[in-house]
Amino acid sequence: MPTPDLPLFPVPRSVEPLAGPGPRPDAPVAVRPDADLPAQGYWIERDADGTRIGYRDAAGLRYAQQTLDQLRADAELARQAVRVRDWPDFPVRGFMLDVSRDRVPTRRTLRRYVEILAAARMNQLELYTEHTFAYARHSAVWAAASPLTADDMRWLDALCAAHGIALVANQNTLGHMERWLAHEAYRDRAEKPDGFTIHGRHRGPSTLQPTPENAEFALGLVRELAATVRARRVNIGADEPWELGKGRSAADAAARGLGRVYLDHLLRVATPLLEDGYEVQFWADVLADHPEIAGRLPEGLIPVVWQYDGPAHARVALDRTSPERRAQWAADGFDMDALAGGFRERAKALTAVGRPFWVAPGTGAWNSLVGRLDNAVENLVDAAEVGREHAAGGYVVTTWGDHGHHEPPPVTYPGLLYGAAVSWCLDSNRDLDLATALDRVVFDGPGLGAALTAAGSAADLLDAPLLNRSALFDALFGDAPAVTPDGIAEAGRALSAAADALAHARPAAPDGPAAVRETAQAVALARFALDLLASGGPDGLPPARAADLLHRLDGLLAEQRACWLLSARPGGLDDSIAKFTPLRSALAERAASAR
Numbered sequence: 001m002p003t004p005d006l007p008l009f010p011v012p013r014s015v016e017p018l019a020g021p022g023p024r025p026d027a028p029v030a031v032r033p034d035a036d037l038p039a040q041g042y043w044i045e046r047d048a049d050g051t052r053i054g055y056r057d058a059a060g061l062r063y064a065q066q067t068l069d070q071l072r073a074d075a076e077l078a079r080q081a082v083r084v085r086d087w088p089d090f091p092v093r094g095f096m097l098d099v100s101r102d103r104v105p106t107r108r109t110l111r112r113y114v115e116i117l118a119a120a121r122m123n124q125l126e127l128y129t130e131h132t133f134a135y136a137r138h139s140a141v142w143a144a145a146s147p148l149t150a151d152d153m154r155w156l157d158a159l160c161a162a163h164g165i166a167l168v169a170n171q172n173t174l175g176h177m178e179r180w181l182a183h184e185a186y187r188d189r190a191e192k193p194d195g196f197t198i199h200g201r202h203r204g205p206s207t208l209q210p211t212p213e214n215a216e217f218a219l220g221l222v223r224e225l226a227a228t229v230r231a232r233r234v235n236i237g238a239d240e241p242w243e244l245g246k247g248r249s250a251a252d253a254a255a256r257g258l259g260r261v262y263l264d265h266l267l268r269v270a271t272p273l274l275e276d277g278y279e280v281q282f283w284a285d286v287l288a289d290h291p292e293i294a295g296r297l298p299e300g301l302i303p304v305v306w307q308y309d310g311p312a313h314a315r316v317a318l319d320r321t322s323p324e325r326r327a328q329w330a331a332d333g334f335d336m337d338a339l340a341g342g343f344r345e346r347a348k349a350l351t352a353v354g355r356p357f358w359v360a361p362g363t364g365a366w367n368s369l370v371g372r373l374d375n376a377v378e379n380l381v382d383a384a385e386v387g388r389e390h391a392a393g394g395y396v397v398t399t400w401g402d403h404g405h406h407e408p409p410p411v412t413y414p415g416l417l418y419g420a421a422v423s424w425c426l427d428s429n430r431d432l433d434l435a436t437a438l439d440r441v442v443f444d445g446p447g448l449g450a451a452l453t454a455a456g457s458a459a460d461l462l463d464a465p466l467l468n469r470s471a472l473f474d475a476l477f478g479d480a481p482a483v484t485p486d487g488i489a490e491a492g493r494a495l496s497a498a499a500d501a502l503a504h505a506r507p508a509a510p511d512g513p514a515a516v517r518e519t520a521q522a523v524a525l526a527r528f529a530l531d532l533l534a535s536g537g538p539d540g541l542p543p544a545r546a547a548d549l550l551h552r553l554d555g556l557l558a559e560q561r562a563c564w565l566l567s568a569r570p571g572g573l574d575d576s577i578a579k580f581t582p583l584r585s586a587l588a589e590r591a592a593s594a595r
Contacts (some may be wrong), residue, residue: 005433007074008067009441010424018081023050029068031055035435041087044068060087061120062164086425090387092394093423094124095416096170096235096360100132100179101401102572104146109409109567110156112511115415119164119206119441120420124396125160126170126235131179132571133171133225133327134259141180145569153228161230167225168281172237173218173269174244174262186324189214192247198332207243210261215268222273232278235304238262239283243409249395255440257288267298274300284357285352288338291349304349304396309467310378311342317465339467342379343386351390358394359387363415364456365407366400367469369476369526370498373434373456375465376415383419384426395423400467403477403568406525406560408518409567414452439507447505448515455498455523458530461490475529476583480537498523514566521563525556538586546590553584 006015026049034054037043042055051068055061065297071077081256092193095117099105105113117125127148127154134147153167160167179189182204190205197203208214214450226234245253247262253261270280284303287294297303309317318340329336338345343359350357361383364376387395397419399412412432421429422435438449464481466474471481472491502520509515531550535541541549557577564573 005436007440008070008436009119010421011428011432012067012086013425013428014083014085016083016085018045018047018083020081021048022046022078022080022082023048027051029053031061038087039091041085042067043086044071044082044084046071047083047282047516056087059123060162062511065119066119078335086422088121089384089426090392090395090423092124092396093122093420094126094168094360094394094396095122095420096126096128096396096398097412098128098366098399098401098405099148099249100128100176101403101405102576103401103405103564104132104148104571105409106423106567106569106571107152107155108511110152112161112409113157114159114163114165116442116446117165117420120417121424122244122397122420123164124166124168124233124394126168126396128235128237128398128400129225130176131172135221135224140183140185141511144571146569150228153225153551157231166231166233167229168231168233168235169222169229170235170237171218171222171225172239173208173215173222174210174238174265175207175241176237176239177208178204180363181208189217190247191241191243191249194348196243196246198242200328205243207241208265209248210244210265219269219272221589223271226273233281234265234278235281236273236365237283238266238269239285239306241286249362257290259286259293262286262290263293263296266301268391270301271298272299283360284347287349288346291352294349294355294579295353297355302393303355303357304360304394305343305347305350305357306360306362306398307339307343307346308364308379308398309339310375310382311340313375313378314339314464314467317467320465338405340384347386347390357390357392357394360394360396360398361381361419363397363399363412363419365412366402366405367473368407368411368459369470369472369529370458370495370522371407371411371414371452371456372459372470373414373453374460376456377418380415380419380422380429381426384422388426395419397423403473404579406522406576406579407574408522408563410448410452410515410519411456411522413438414456417441439453442509443505443512443515444506444509445505445507445512448507448512448519451498451501451505451519451523454494454501455519455526457491458491458494458498458526461487461494462530462533463487463490467478471533472526472529476525477536477579478531483533485534488530491530494522496526499527511567518563518566521556521559525560528552528556538583538590541587541590541594543591546587546593550584550587553580553587557584568570 029051037056040059042060132147157167191207191209245258281302364372435449435453464471
């Protein structure tokens with residue numbers, strides 16, 4: 001078994017040193033197909049006589065060439081005879097980028113993601129869309145969002161195809177439609193037009209009423225987006241329909257069951273796409289609560305099981321949860337304790353009926369400022385273990401943008417790269433040196449890998465575990481949790497180490513200077529959040545201290561605006577910055593209290 005410090009990425013499943021020297025630089029290279037290899041597989045033998053390559057298919061040949069380039073680039077490996085055998089654990093290894101929570105990437109940023117995915121051997125990309133595609137007859141919804149256009153999608157599709165990546169159209173079709181339903185022209189499509197209450201707070205409507213007319217409406221969106229790309233696979237979302245069965249469909253749900261009402265809507269959207277020859281992905285969270293419908297899914301409909309907290313992390317977070325929060329979860333109908341079972345528990349409805357599925361872990365970047373890397377690694381490994389155990393056909397690393405998408409692209413890279421590695425071969429990449437891999441594969445120079453992994457450890461070192469977010473995030477945007485002086489000190493040391501690494505970072509990648517600046521801003525926000533936690537939050541601050549923090553925050557917000565425009569379009573910037581308004585107002589009020 002190869003060691004994870006090999007200068008190869010992903011680390012192949014088998015690297016065997018052979019007796020004798022490697023080939024001369026001008027030695028011949030012989031290439032031939034090998035039908036005995038698994039799909040996307042290859043082997044390489046290098047010795048004094050030259051280099052011989054066997055490959056199963058076009059993807060296998062592409063990956064063989066990548067490995068050969070890495071072998072030649074390393075002075076030690078280039079001099080020795082070696083045999084490599086390799087193929088992936090998962091046929092589809094994808095990445096899903098949220099482009100609907102304010103941060104819509106520029107073309108330059110999208111190109112950078114594609115380059116990273118290609119280097120990491122990922123072969124599918126999805127851009128999660130709610131309202132940020134320029135649909136032909138719906139400009140009222142996307143006018144202020146700097147949306148992706150049909151030309152953007154066609155350009156990106158061609159770029160992906162050139163790198164062996166399928167660009168899959170992704171448009172939600174049931175829940176998470178709040179940006180549509182906020183407009184009067186669409187409000188009557190809502191399950192609850194007046195909105196709903198969840199987690200003790202009132203929200204505007206987010207879920208479509210499950211009618212044939214709304215299914216036709218959603219299907220039209222999917223078809224318009226899918227027409228811009230060549231992949232014959234789409235993702236129709238259909239996750240987290242919070243209001244379903246609690247508004248206009250309540251009587252139907254009471255009579256026939258909520259699961260059946262959900263399945264009917266899902267099939268109204270999916271069946272025409274299946275008949276058109278598409279494979280159709282959808283998020284499988286509703287199936288976890290309604291296993292009775294899992295056996296009714298037609299062929300070609302792909303349930304994607306998602307889970308974003310590692311089982312051990314979730315267990316600790318749940319054990320420390322207050323009785324008041326547990327009571328709120330119960331009132332909202334959530335069985336949060338199931339999260340401690342990880343992907344095995346989340347997929348139970350599907351495994352019980354022998355239904356194939358995909359897995360979707362996360363980068364741990366969102367709701368974090370600088371990432372939750374310890375949790376992400378556990379979550380990504382859990383997905384690989386359970387997915388491999390059940391022969392899952394796909395592994396999709398997700399990165400979301402909840403509550404303003406304040407995290408810049410570099411904060412997503414550690415989870416993305418680690419997920420790519422363990423979805424290629426878990427056994428050889430589980431103990432990957434992630435900082436070194438980031439510097440070599442993504443940044444082409446030292447420093448940023450150490451900065452991102454150090455900053456990403458701060459949430460765990462703070463020892464205030466939360467579900468789907470970090471205490472650093474809550475310090476700015478929520479109810480700051482109680483933390484200990486030791487936790488603050490440990491997290492502070494990690495953030496200081498990240499800042500030191502950034503000061504010496506020398507990335508040669510084209511976006512290296514921008515990545516350094518974006519990462520420095522993320523670290524600065526995290527250090528500000530840590531100072532707030534150490535002060536017990538804005539309430540009760542001495543006026544002078546509040547004034548100092550207010551001045552710092554204004555400087556951070558100015559830099560946040562500048563950094564945003566390095567990689568994202570301007571459309572969602574004001575919405576994202578507005579998320580800081582309650583904190584800024586609280587600090588301003590405390591600063592003025594001495595007058």
